[in-house]
Amino acid sequence: MNDLVEQLQELLPTLFEQTGITLWLVAVSLLFGGLGGLLVGTALYVTRRGGVLAQPVAFWVLNALVNTIRPIPFIIFIVALQPVARAVLGTGLGTNVIIFSISIAATFGIARIVEQNLISVDPGVIEAARATGASPWRIIRTVILPEAFGPLILGYTFATVALIDMSSVASIIGGEGLGAYALDYGYRRFDPVVTWSALAIIIVVTQLVQGLGNWLARRILRH
Amino acid sequence: MNDLVEQLQELLPTLFEQTGITLWLVAVSLLFGGLGGLLVGTALYVTRRGGVLAQPVAFWVLNALVNTIRPIPFIIFIVALQPVARAVLGTGLGTNVIIFSISIAATFGIARIVEQNLISVDPGVIEAARATGASPWRIIRTVILPEAFGPLILGYTFATVALIDMSSVASIIGGEGLGAYALDYGYRRFDPVVTWSALAIIIVVTQLVQGLGNWLARRILRH
């Protein structure tokens, strides 16, 4: 028991550091992947048949692209992206490459989430906006996205938790963070204290993220 | 070029076999995880404040549980689940254990997707059902779920693609399937032909799954 406390005390600085890295990694990839997903998801929604910018060909291409990227196992995806990362970032290893890969993978996952949430927007309000002579782009910005904001918050919360999970794969290419730490120093070294203390922090962070998301969505949805 | 064709011809039987395994694995885990997620997600939705079975304590517990399971890196999750799998299935390895682990992980991921889709249901129709004297259980079954059916289809399509991705992690505990095959015989052996031919099938399967989902959702949403 005492041993445990002692070991935890020793771990603490590292855990703090790894928590910081995880937060940074998730925040940045959420920023990029979130924006990317918003773009692609909205594009999917507006170009679909009956959408405000109906473009069957654009939809088909985007849809196929999303379907192509999403199912690729993340490990393979990271590796496949390394040449691109090297061209863009100058290296194929490390935290920045992880952020790069997660952002791109997240773009396509989040795109589907965004698309789904937009589909639930009441066609009546879109029609009301069309009747004012608003352009499709304005309708997207001022009607479709705001009307879907509550569900979108929940969608992004979902995605954030998925990103935390994804970020643990970071360890393959030398990334850091709580998940990688739990895998490398806990799981692969059979040290349950490390594994579970890192996981405990991940879980606490997740509770906070989800709590925040639920709270925000409730405020926005007002029911 | 000829070599490639030859190699592909040799691979074909294996690829077929692995495709079958993947389909089986995904279908079964979708069945269990999908049902589990429907249960947990619906429970989250109905027990929330203002829900038809508002139960703050039950909600809190479920919510925390989902938040605890979801962020655990899948690799660690599989391993952490092995003792349970041994108790239930008599072994901690193999395809059944993979199905077991994916089903449980999917339950919690799908739960959030379900919850989100249910939140978009128009409160007015729920009220109309309450006014007829329908019980909460009946309202869930005959109003909430059917009203959310279109978005749910898209949510499950999303989840199915995520399952295909998850199933590739199967390889670490000796599972099979296209993803595992791509990783073990392609990626880990630096054989791009294997990797990409397996991935190509995964992508085709995904296109079909997503296409089916989109088509169904469109039929159900009727817009």
Next chain:
Amino acid sequence: AGGGDSEAALGSEDNPVRIGTTDPADYWDTFVDLAAEEGISVEIELLAEYTEPNPALSEGDLDINQFQHIQYLADYNVASGDDLQPIGSTAIYPLGLYSQQYDSVEDIPDGETIVIPNDVVNQARALLVLQSVGLVTLEDGGSTASSVQDIIEDESRVEVTAVDASITAGSLPDVAGAVINNNFLGSAGISSQDAIAADDPSDPSALPYVNVFVVRADDVDNEVLNQLVDIYQGNQELLDEVQEFAGGTAVFTVIPADELQASLAEVQEQIESQQ
């Protein structure tokens, strides 16, 4: 980016030597300190998968790596058309078969399951270990490229399942036996003494399993990198830590670089001829 300033001399503060490894081991901290004492700045890149360090080295993300044996390197070079070269040896780690339920190979009943690592090289090596004690029979007598698909079922006593190398130790409760790499013994609390079968590091055929420092071909004579090899091989304190991490299985072996390279060439030729 992790590249550092390529203008500055390799090993200086501004352009540290980037070493890739897959072992989340504390001895690397000691190694960094030792190198610093010699005025060489070193950065450790910890990668999770055996598949990562070689492509990263050849692409210039790393300057040197140390995680593999010659057999693995040869397989990689042949498969991906690269030309990475060993410049120093570290140790040979015998690969052992362990069991919780049985004290000897003879006790293992027919039809039981054995797990082995799923990466190509260790899989083949593990199969050879199993064949050497009569648990399986491999097509064409087996080779360093054998996989579970090469097992002749009718002539084998056990089923074999390949899992991630890191899972093998944890799988012991599920199976009659597991072939476990050195990397996972120490932390799993298993002693190498408990092996009920293993290959013999002193056998000449074990030479390809000697672990090596690897660099890009044009860096073979790089002084700084060679100096790092010397530091590794020459410090007892460090070697003790490595041994601890390996669960006591390491057989430290110092082989001249040209012999290593010759052995590599030989294994590569052998692999090519098998295809």
Next chain:
Amino acid sequence: MPHISITDVTKAYAPRRRGGATVVAVDGVSLEVERGDVFGVIGYSGAGKSTLVRLINGLEPVTQGSIQIDGVDVTSLSGARLREVRQGIGMIFQRFNLLRSRTIRANVAYPLEVVGMPRDQRRARVDELLRFVGLEDKADAYPEQLSGGQQQRVGIARALAAEPAILLADEATSALDPETTDEVLDLLARVNRELGVTIVVITHEMDVIARIATKVAVMEQGRVVESGATYDVFTRPQTDTARCFVRTVVRALPDGDALVALREQHDGRLFTISFTDEGASEARVFGALARAGVDFHLVHGGVDDIQGRVYGLLTIAVRGDDAAVADAIASIGSGVTITEVTA
């Protein structure tokens, strides 16, 4: 025992944000609805009518007060007991609230499923209801394929499906054309007469009240400011609100623009004649005027039946000798009220 008895009921909506204002939608309302009543509730937009009716079947909890149905306090019920009460109450929603996921047929069948009617009986009952609201041909359509009035009719059919003992109708005819409105009102009247269903009708169409409500309550800012038998409220409205509503049906007291227009078109003096079926005949008025040799025109107003009784409020323009007019009026006697429009 009244069928529905509302005692001192208040419903307040808490402010959304800290510092926001609490909205008191229903404010200390007491009402008694007898079994078999068709009870009308009228009032301006936002008066609290919809909220009141939602309190009756417990869709919203009351903030204060109690509501009894058949002597049972429903505000204290919950679970299965509350649901049982609700099964006996049909509700027509102002916003229709149809299930998007169900066809018209299945929407109407919903309450029947809830009360557990067997499938074959259900089918027959739904067909009957759809025939009644004139939507047989839309049975297999989905709500968004229907026009507003068609959707409202589905809502009506649904509310009536399970043959409730109480029907709460929130603006049940607001989207309907006159013919359909007639049919729906006839149906409600029949349901009330033949099956003894107690009906609470919320509406802003005074016409609807005149035609089917036996009693009426007038709401203003959450309070009931006037209530009584329909005929009494129509013929002797006490509040400005009630007068405003009454005027829409018995348009007889011209004011504003209408009055200006009348004065432009008619150069005589304007009088209003108000008569009920209790008093003497208005024919006396016309007779007296005619006999006095006074020229007169009917310029506005009319005679209506409120709940089957005659009520008239007419405006006439009179041209002639002042003395003769005065004589004629004086000769008329009681039962008819004649007032000069001086504004």
Next chain:
Amino acid sequence: MPHISITDVTKAYAPRRRGGATVVAVDGVSLEVERGDVFGVIGYSGAGKSTLVRLINGLEPVTQGSIQIDGVDVTSLSGARLREVRQGIGMIFQRFNLLRSRTIRANVAYPLEVVGMPRDQRRARVDELLRFVGLEDKADAYPEQLSGGQQQRVGIARALAAEPAILLADEATSALDPETTDEVLDLLARVNRELGVTIVVITHEMDVIARIATKVAVMEQGRVVESGATYDVFTRPQTDTARCFVRTVVRALPDGDALVALREQHDGRLFTISFTDEGASEARVFGALARAGVDFHLVHGGVDDIQGRVYGLLTIAVRGDDAAVADAIASIGSGVTITEVTA
């Protein structure tokens, strides 16, 4: 040049499922709306009114035919040019269609944002509009916190916000109480009079037509079955549909239950008297009857102003000698039509 000219327009909805029936919602409609008209469209529920109006601003593409606004064929426009046309058209939706994500204020501001009005002007304009519809105190509320009528008023304010040259009002007063209806109709009339806005009013409330529409078209099953100046349609309806609608305002021809009730209460013969402001005074009728010593009652009907002109349709019960009655009626002469109700 007509402001809006609809030529032979058809809108068909394809069946959802293979084998389903095509719904022809609008069927070969031609109409001309002059600049400054208040053009009413009435018709039973499902007649195609909402669909027609949605075709005018291109919310739905026509299946056939063409619609010209200011001489420009809008059915062939798309993109920026169509949007420009729409910016000049305000639309009030039957189902309100308010943005849930915006406060009331921001909902009303929406069309102003679209036309690019600067923020400070916008604020002032929105305040003015909200004052007008009586919702200043709800400016910061969200749609679901408003009653049905309040939501409709927001929709009206929004449609008027950008001072459109054409206003399409789909059941703009269906959820409003009479006072608010009056105010809204007055506003529409003012907007029409003072700003010359052309208004297309879709409604099932004939009353609304009587008060503001200069012309009216009657739709039935997708077709226009009757159209003309409002006064003409009211006084001389040609189709059953039009008659049915007219009757709701000038309730003068009792039938069905009402007639039965009248017969029960009055034992004389029933006559209807119909007169317009073109003809002679109905006073002659009363005078003649009074002089003939015949006892008569006004039992039903009234006098109304349709578009500022008088139109009367009265039912009287007459008791007396048949010969005397015949004499009296014969003595009346032209300008007034008297018919006995024999049914």
